[in-house]
Amino acid sequence: MKDESRNPTGSFKDRFCAVAVSKAARAGARTVAVASTGNQGASLAAYAAAAGLGCVVLTLETLPEPLRVAMEIMGAHVVAVPTPADRWKVLREGVEREGWFPVSNYLAPPAGSNYYGIEGYKTIAYEIWEQLGRRAPRAVAVPTCYGDGLYGIWKGFRELKAMGLIEEPPRMIAAEISGWLTRSLEEGKPWEGESAVRSSAAFNLLASRSTWQALAALRESRGEAVQVGEDAILSMQQTLARREGIYGEASGVAALAALGDLARKGQAGEAGEVVAVLTSAGMKDPAATARTLPPLRRAEPTLKAVMGAIP
Amino acid sequence: MKDESRNPTGSFKDRFCAVAVSKAARAGARTVAVASTGNQGASLAAYAAAAGLGCVVLTLETLPEPLRVAMEIMGAHVVAVPTPADRWKVLREGVEREGWFPVSNYLAPPAGSNYYGIEGYKTIAYEIWEQLGRRAPRAVAVPTCYGDGLYGIWKGFRELKAMGLIEEPPRMIAAEISGWLTRSLEEGKPWEGESAVRSSAAFNLLASRSTWQALAALRESRGEAVQVGEDAILSMQQTLARREGIYGEASGVAALAALGDLARKGQAGEAGEVVAVLTSAGMKDPAATARTLPPLRRAEPTLKAVMGAIP
Incomplete structure (x- = not known):
């Protein structure tokens, strides 16, 4: 097993974002942007913060709360749009009109992601x-x-x-x-x-x-x-x-x-x-x-009660 | 800054538990136990799993859910008791009657933690x-x-x-x-x-x-x-x-x-x-x-609406 869960933000997306954000900074971008409901957004937020770049994450309501919190505490602007396809549409508009540096696909049908990042x-x-x-x-x-x-x-x-x-x-x-x-x-x-x-x-x-x-x-x-x-x-x-x-x-x-x-x-x-x-x-x-686990077990403060609560 | 947030379970407790669990295994313990509402319990659960030892975490209702989930998915038995002092009392009983290997304080007043672990x-x-x-x-x-x-x-x-x-x-x-x-x-x-x-x-x-x-x-x-x-x-x-x-x-x-x-x-x-x-x-x-952040921002799928939602 090659364990990528121990990267700075806990996913292999850090390999991608390290390269993509370096490229964005070198290209003179002021804002990086991504369509993400997960790890890529959190990773991008971290690398953008370290590089002093703005970060926009276009996401969905289903975004897990811990990931939203991580993105926003690191200064990313996180906005949910109604559907998965909407994220690409808005991202494309942002790239074309606002000069956002895209670090995910924004084409339909999808054509892969930022090709510098993939090198990571x-x-x-x-x-x-x-x-x-x-x-x-x-x-x-x-x-x-x-x-x-x-x-x-x-x-x-x-x-x-x-x-x-x-x-x-x-x-x-x-x-x-x-x-x-x-x-x-x-x-x-x-x-x-x-x-x-x-x-x-x-x-x-x-x-x-x-x-x-x-x-x-x-x-x-x-x-x-x-x-x-x-x-x-x-x-x-x-x-x-x-x-x-x-x-x-x-x-x-x-x-x-x-x-x-x-x-x-x-x-x-x-x-x-x-x-x-x-x-x-x-x-x-x-x-x-x-959802795969029982709720928190509670017991009176005796060894007997605690042993009884343990399966 | 010395960044201990990137240890295997994300805290400096991994230094402690690596040593304490090795000692427990060598001492022939079958179960390690801890009073914890946080990182030490999650770290202990991980090292106990890797060592093939049972793990009991005596905790409080205030335990953050992500930490509870991490402990339980790694096989730890997590039980909440009513007060902080109760955790030490039950842990002491478990050490004395069940042979649990303690990796936190269980004395009152507290006298520091497992001294092998501290070496870590x-x-x-x-x-x-x-x-x-x-x-x-x-x-x-x-x-x-x-x-x-x-x-x-x-x-x-x-x-x-x-x-x-x-x-x-x-x-x-x-x-x-x-x-x-x-x-x-x-x-x-x-x-x-x-x-x-x-x-x-x-x-x-x-x-x-x-x-x-x-x-x-x-x-x-x-x-x-x-x-x-x-x-x-x-x-x-x-x-x-x-x-x-x-x-x-x-x-x-x-x-x-x-x-x-x-x-x-x-x-x-x-x-x-x-x-x-x-x-x-x-x-x-x-x-x-x-609690320090606004709720998730939502916008219609246009660049204008998204820009308007960003502060």
Whole structure:
């Protein structure tokens, strides 16, 4: 497992924002802006604050409160608009009329995110290579929404190969919840239909369609997509927390859950050494986790009462 | 600033629990237990999970929900009892009758915490020394409740001096909210009166009295205590977040707030190079921060409406 939950704001988006905000500052931008209901907004708020840039986050009412608080205490202007597509529309207007530097997609259909930021994900590939003793694993599994992370990590390994530092890049495994990349691989182009998945504890993986870059990473690496179910994700979140003491966000553990599914189907053996990227810390959306837990237990102040309250 | 908010569970308690849980496992304990409404419980839950030990957290109803969720998803048994003193009473019973390995105080009056765990804080001193190029600062400020961290960090510097690695250990500055250590220094013994501070966003610093070890760290280092007010803490939390992109817990930024107070009084100059320890990340108690922020802004999906919603 490559644990990205310990980055400055607790997600792999810090890799992205470190590069995107540096580029924005260099380009003379005064305001960076993003369409986000989650980790990318919180990460952008932090890097924008450190760089002295203004930050606008276009979001939805469903934004988890801890993430809203983190964004706003760091000085970001957070505004909810009615629908997911509205965020891109307003962001595009802001880019064109106000000179906002965009650090997420703002096109429809989505065309991937800020391409400087995506370069930041390459450092995950470099670190995996370094931490494995200067070699690539056989496969790398990544929780995937529009595929920025999946593509960026793939690009890092591809460049390691181009530099002659590895023999063979890993197969990329996209852990998705919509099933679109699975369809896209079958059809050879991004899938544009409607998803049956409308809500999820792994809400950060809810994509409105798939992208070319995610498909490219899977095709070029002879990889695959695994559609992970809600139960598998919540179960993996608990298993990781109880066995390792690592509390990952539901979206963040999707790659581990996908590998669990592959193992159960007897398909993990072929991959050899596999790295799953844990993309995000759970503390940013405790409400989703709380729904899987009983309410706070209370007891009279005696050992007997406390022991009786413990399952 | 020494940033301890990026430890595995987001607080300096991870230094403590890494050592305390290792000791518990070596001593053959099957269950570790703690009286905590905050970071120590979350940290203990994580290290106990990783070590395969059971974990009991005796807490209060005021426990922030994100911390409860983190503890329980990691397998800890969390039980609220009516009063702060009840936690110590039940913990003592559990230690004596159930063989729980205690990782917090369970005596009245409080006598400091698990002394193996406190050794873990010494690594903060070692790292400050290393990060400053193998020397000690003139002063180190630490957010202080019962003073485990203050004392442990002081002990680390004292031992660096004993090993001949530094000339002079730093003056220790306790950032407190109760005012007890200030009184204790005046009177030369731990202060046992009642505090006027009953609630605070920095609730992790609410101590029911002061301890000998905190007083020892201050006296031996010719240090001082600074009583920090609620406004100074909340203001520093926002300043740190907006300037640096670091969202610290209210309790965690108390040392920075104390240095701000000293600077305003013109007393910071005497100290020379000063390190403030940021002890904890803010994501664990966003509700306290939310009270300082307006509610989520909403706008129709036009740039004009969004710009109008931004202050």
